[in-house]
Amino acid sequence: MQIIAQQALLPEGWAEGVAITVQDGLIASVAPAGPGAAANAGTVVPGMANLHSHAFQRGFAGLTEQRGAARDSFWTWREMMYRFALQLDPDGAQAIAEMAYVEMLEAGFTRVGEFHYLHHAPDGRPFDDRAEMSARIFAAADATGLSLTHLPVFYARGGFGPQPATEGQRRFLNGVDGFVDLVRRCDAMATRPGDVVGYAPHSLRAASKGDLMALTAALTDRKVHIHIAEQVKEVEDCLAFSGSRPVDWLFDHMEVTPDWCLIHATHLSEDEVTRMAKSGAVAGLCPVTEANLGDGIFAGRDFLSAGGRFGIGTDSNVQIGLAGELQALEYSQRLSLRERNVLTPVPGSTGEQLFTAALAGGAQALGAPEPVIAVGAPADLVALEDPFDLGTGGAQTLDRWIFGRDIRVRDVWVRGAHLVQDGRHRARDAIAQRYGQVVRAVLAQ
Incomplete structure (x- = not known):
């Protein structure tokens, strides 16, 4: 699996056009995206x-x-x-x-x-x-x-x-x-x-x-x-x-x-x-x-x-x-x-x-591994989406996420498993149904 980020927070700082390759739950390579490579993620940060x-x-x-x-x-x-x-x-x-x-x-x-x-x-x-x-x-x-x-x-x-x-x-x-x-x-x-x-x-x-x-x-x-x-x-x-x-x-x-x-x-x-x-x-x-x-x-x-x-x-x-x-x-x-x-x-x-x-x-x-986007680290990654595509730099994107209202979490990977897609967990519906049944039953007691 390969994630191509418009920008990513790497150990050495922010980088644009980053290709992150994941294999067996770990990050196998981090490299500049090739010419013409289409991004499939916005701003990618460690989980x-x-x-x-x-x-x-x-x-x-x-x-x-x-x-x-x-x-x-x-x-x-x-x-x-x-x-x-x-x-x-x-x-x-x-x-x-x-x-x-x-x-x-x-x-x-x-x-x-x-x-x-x-x-x-x-x-x-x-x-x-x-x-x-x-x-x-x-x-x-x-x-x-x-x-x-x-x-x-x-x-x-x-x-x-x-x-x-x-x-x-x-x-x-x-x-x-x-x-x-x-x-x-x-x-x-x-x-x-x-x-x-x-x-x-x-x-x-x-x-x-x-x-x-x-x-x-x-x-x-x-x-x-x-x-x-x-x-x-x-x-x-x-x-x-x-x-x-x-x-x-x-x-x-x-x-x-x-x-x-x-x-x-x-x-x-x-x-x-x-x-x-x-x-x-x-x-x-x-x-x-x-x-x-x-x-x-x-x-x-x-x-x-x-x-x-x-x-x-x-x-x-x-x-x-x-x-x-x-x-x-x-x-x-x-x-x-x-x-x-x-x-x-x-x-x-x-x-x-x-x-x-x-x-x-x-x-x-x-007691978790160091949370970095680097070779050998677990592929625990979060992709943020900017719906207005303002082109803000990485740090300012984090400012807008934490203190504003535009930026949202779009995708989340844990050890390479793509668990959240387009803002929703892949098992949300079934889990939410069970949750509602349990809480209704408790409140009825």
């Missing part, structure tokens, strides 16, 4: 990693936007999420994940980090196969073609103290030994090229110091993701319990390396910003969900100035969009600092700098 997703939450997107008598918050939203989670069987969870993954591919994501904590039956008892629900995530990724970094979540407590888990959390809970067994079972499912299995202590409120130490000792050489400092209440509770802020506590008690991804990290002190940036760990930012839940605004400029790395995720999947996440990230900084073009370490295109930084950070966080 992006979505480093943080709770796929099942796609099922209630837009259904929590009604305020009750009390003041609404992340914590009231969480109770609604628990009620939805308690009603899903394995078939339903898979159907919703497939819909989310179709939409991710159509948005230009080619890999997902699935932060998966819906482990057990609705009554809280493990399935006969402890990894049954994880198996449905692998099946959804296979059905849609999306590359997967699976992150089974360890969840043992309901809060600092430790507080006992609530009834709404009963499907999430594991002891250390059972959880390690679950991860090992997931290893056996990772059979596709590029499949990765890491793990994720849910948060400091859900995993104790002893839990974290036992997990890192048992599950070595893996990617580790953790929610941290997402909400002010979480910071206050951690201070009350331990005398330390969450990120400071983590760095004081654990060896945080570039294999770690700290999700949200919304509420940081200046010292925590510096410690996190210098560690090489990735900040996992989900600005659309963070705005939806009222989390707050990440200290983006200070973090980048300190050498920090970030990637983007769709988290609750309330809206699934690659360009939308990057736009929301930059706009949050503009609103906070009352400036424009904030997340640009050097003069130049804001869209290109956001995109390339998120490419690198997302791949690092998910």
Whole structure:
């Protein structure tokens, strides 16, 4: 297969008239298109990693936007999420994940980090196969073609103290030994090229110091993701319990390396910003969900100035969009600092700098190959279409995609498989039908 791009983002920069040859899922050659070669793609860029997703939450997107008598918050939203989670069987969870993954591919994501904590039956008892629900995530990724970094979540407590888990959390809970067994079972499912299995202590409120130490000792050489400092209440509770802020506590008690991804990290002190940036760990930012839940605004400029790395995720999947996440990230900084073009370490295109930084950070966080259009790399590619054919250069095309409304994702390839054509996933219709049936049934309960 050969893709002839009008322009492409190569490791050395933008190039016009590029012929990309794909063989056995990998890029076999990258060369100038010959004289008279007709382009079959517009602007081609590497596929992006979505480093943080709770796929099942796609099922209630837009259904929590009604305020009750009390003041609404992340914590009231969480109770609604628990009620939805308690009603899903394995078939339903898979159907919703497939819909989310179709939409991710159509948005230009080619890999997902699935932060998966819906482990057990609705009554809280493990399935006969402890990894049954994880198996449905692998099946959804296979059905849609999306590359997967699976992150089974360890969840043992309901809060600092430790507080006992609530009834709404009963499907999430594991002891250390059972959880390690679950991860090992997931290893056996990772059979596709590029499949990765890491793990994720849910948060400091859900995993104790002893839990974290036992997990890192048992599950070595893996990617580790953790929610941290997402909400002010979480910071206050951690201070009350331990005398330390969450990120400071983590760095004081654990060896945080570039294999770690700290999700949200919304509420940081200046010292925590510096410690996190210098560690090489990735900040996992989900600005659309963070705005939806009222989390707050990440200290983006200070973090980048300190050498920090970030990637983007769709988290609750309330809206699934690659360009939308990057736009929301930059706009949050503009609103906070009352400036424009904030997340640009050097003069130049804001869209290109956001995109390339998120490419690198997302791949690092998910243990994926370097996302480049180069010989030997997986053929994970996204073709953007300019319906007005304005002839803008590559960087400006990214600016128009992220901050404008003209540019759209036309085609997506994952390891050479042409999954999205003319903006639609090839299996969208059947997957959307199953998704609708499942969500209607859940809402009717």
